[in-house]
Amino acid sequence: MKDLWLIGIGTGSPGHVTLEAQAALRDAALILLPRKGSGKDDLAEVRHRIIAAAGSTARIVDFDYPVRDPALPYVERVEKWHDEIATRWSAAIDGDGPVALLVWGDPSLYDSTLRIAARLSPRPRIKVFPGITALQALTAAHAIPFNTLAGAVTVTTGRRLRDQGWPEGAESVVVMLDGECSFQTLRRDDLLIWWGAFLGMEEQVLDHGPLAEAGPRIIETRQAAREAHGWIMDTYLLRPEGLT
Template sequence: MIERVVLVGIGTGSLGHMTLDGQAALRSADVILVPRKAEKDDLAEIRLKLLERAGVSARVAFFDYPVRDEALPYLERVERWHDEIATRWTAAAGDAAEIALLVWGDPSFYDSTMRIAARLVPVGAVRVIPGITAVQALTAAHGVPLNTVNGRILVTTGRRLRDGGWPEGAESVVVVLDGECSFSRLTGQGLRIWWGAFLGMPEEILLSGPLDEVSPRIVEAREAARARHGWVMDTYLMRKS
């Protein structure tokens, strides 16, 4: 029976993005759960390589990600999806008392792993070890500050950007979870963009400049990367000129 869940942030897939505390926690876990997605097998391989490089020898158990029911309303769809993932964690864990999972980025930042863990154990039995977020990796890679002097930052999703356009009163906007290049709908507004994919990895791609000029190049680079790797993780910062 699962008594404790440890969630370790692994940044964007580089061993350097995982803290020493995170590596130590993985070494002490009974079982490390690794998800598999049919179209994204590389992500499981990256997790396994990180475990190997960190000297982790704990047992690894795989589980398959369920598919969301697109016929349901969005919130209900996500809730049922999380329920099913929790069920699959339990099945994969077997008789392990402590399980650990490697979470892209940071478990507390635009990620639902903590919510899924809360379905299985009390909040106090969930240990979270932060990792480097894609936002940190993005601004570091481009060598730009996240905010202007005394400026506000808004972090949002591609879905919200598509539905609402440029947020009213916003100066600097970071967009995550955008699989549809929603920035391309905001040309003609005098925006500048800093975009990055596979941040911190050998495959890293960086593009920046006036949105009107680089938007087509980003779309092309993203499509090419997805075709080559079968997946792509990217994020971007936009700011009014």
């Protein structure tokens, strides 16, 4: 493999894939697709729909996604997980033509595909085709601005929100990769929340309002959606009331 193309595919809608990304899918010789286990067939189906919508005739090779070892400390757990993913990529790839990987959202934002690609040896030429991020899809779905007037935005994870609380000096906070609804750990009564899951897809669900009122609804809705689909990808924005 000489060329590895990382193609951002947005948050699940074929309409989120740029024309440049569609052309890359058509030009790729091989597309790697992860199998993420029982109950997550929808994830593979979304990728297949995107490939078909682009008109790609590339050869598709599936590989089984490894599972993290929960017994290890977090950083070590993730590092070993990335090592194993890179190994499985290498085992699945053959031929010299461009190899494409479809990346949920965008390869630059809270995604480790670029870090995993750096582990390949010999290292291929890497090209990134940017995609719609969950941040864009969330604010578009709620028809709200990403930031307040001349204001800054802090993008963080559920883990950090749980461990460190509200970021010091933050105005607007977007939380990604939060499987534990960490907003419920915040002890503030002035926050508004805008939440969304399956953004851009037919299954899209949204909620917003004062955190004290919307939070319990979101937890219930999220659990029901996860049980119905076997997986969920969601994100949310928090902002104190009165800021515009």
